[in-house]
Amino acid sequence: MRLLIVDDSSTMRKIIMRGIRQSGFKVDEFLEAGNGKEALQVLSSNEVDMILTDINMPEMNGLEFLEALRSEEKTKDVPVVMITTEGAENVVKKAQELGVNGFVRKPFTPESLNLTLTKALR
Amino acid sequence: MDSPIKETAFIESVIEATKNVFSMMAGMDVENRGISREDKTKADVTGIIGLSNDSVKGSIAISFPDKVGRKAVSNMLSLKEEEITEEDLKDGIGEITNMIAGELNNRIGNIFRLSLPSVITGKDHIISFSNKGLPILFQFKIKEDEEFYLLSTFEEK
Numbered sequence: 464m465r466l467l468i469v470d471d472s473s474t475m476r477k478i479i480m481r482g483i484r485q486s487g488f489k490v491d492e493f494l495e496a497g498n499g500k501e502a503l504q505v506l507s508s509n510e511v512d513m514i515l516t517d518i519n520m521p522e523m524n525g526l527e528f529l530e531a532l533r534s535e536e537k538t539k540d541v542p543v544v545m546i547t548t549e550g551a552e553n554v555v556k557k558a559q560e561l562g563v564n565g566f567v568r569k570p571f572t573p574e575s576l577n578l579t580l581t582k583a584l585r
Numbered sequence: 586m587d588s589p590i591k592e593t594a595f596i597e598s599v600i601e602a603t604k605n606v607f608s609m610m611a612g613m614d615v616e617n618r619g620i621s622r623e624d625k626t627k628a629d630v631t632g633i634i635g636l637s638n639d640s641v642k643g644s645i646a647i648s649f650p651d652k653v654g655r656k657a658v659s660n661m662l663s664l665k666e667e668e669i670t671e672e673d674l675k676d677g678i679g680e681i682t683n684m685i686a687g688e689l690n691n692r693i694g695n696i697f698r699l700s701l702p703s704v705i706t707g708k709d710h711i712i713s714f715s716n717k718g719l720p721i722l723f724q725f726k727i728k729e730d731e732e733f734y735l736l737s738t739f740e741e742k
Contacts, residue, residue, distance in 0.1 A: 472676050472679065472680055473672075473676060474658070474661075474662065474672075474673055474676035474677050474679075474680060475676070475680050477662055478610065478661050478662060478680070481661075481662065481663050519701070547687075548683055548684055548686070548687025548688070548690075548691075548699070551695050552695070568691070569610075569680075569683075569684045569687060569688075570605055570606045570609035570610045570684050570688060571609060571610075572609050
């Protein structure tokens, strides 16, 4: 399992990785990017099994990133989970229309991470 | 607070959001020691975030002594306090601020847009907001000598 974490905070990326390790969800390799644009660059030379992305990020936000993923043959079926403080209905609806596979709301527990990631893989 | 949300519901939501974020992200039990109408707070590291909608704008500042801020961030990262860099501290306090404001907003019905958080560091700096809203200063305790403060003010646009 290769998992790409996209968040503009390097500290939050570390916190998410710690949470996933604590949750027991098995990941062999973490890849990281600071926004959607950087993540697309990472994906141009790497294949991943799942993507966790923040929504509010500079350069390219999570919704724009998701839209770009779903329009590319190579990434259109990769499970994407949004991990965010954002709870606004219009944002959630837009992400669902674009084909998001799950949401993890910050603050989160290792258990909630595991549950959402496992569901998103199905 | 001038908004459709009653002040008592807002206060309760701030307390619960703060407790939740510390408990879920840092494994720390936080106790509210009361609130006051003081309009300033002193600290070593402070996270500030703006909340606004079409009729109300305000800010929340979460102010920590260096030791307490480092402890919270080290717990979130599962690192020792001495391993926490200045970047980790600023980034971590920014995330705590963002999560408390986000959790608060969820609890009161997502009525606000949130700004990106800012973090101020510097020993014994004073945080004070200049808007006309009534301030609420929340005092939180982790242990007897480990306290931090959350200051909020909101005003009509």
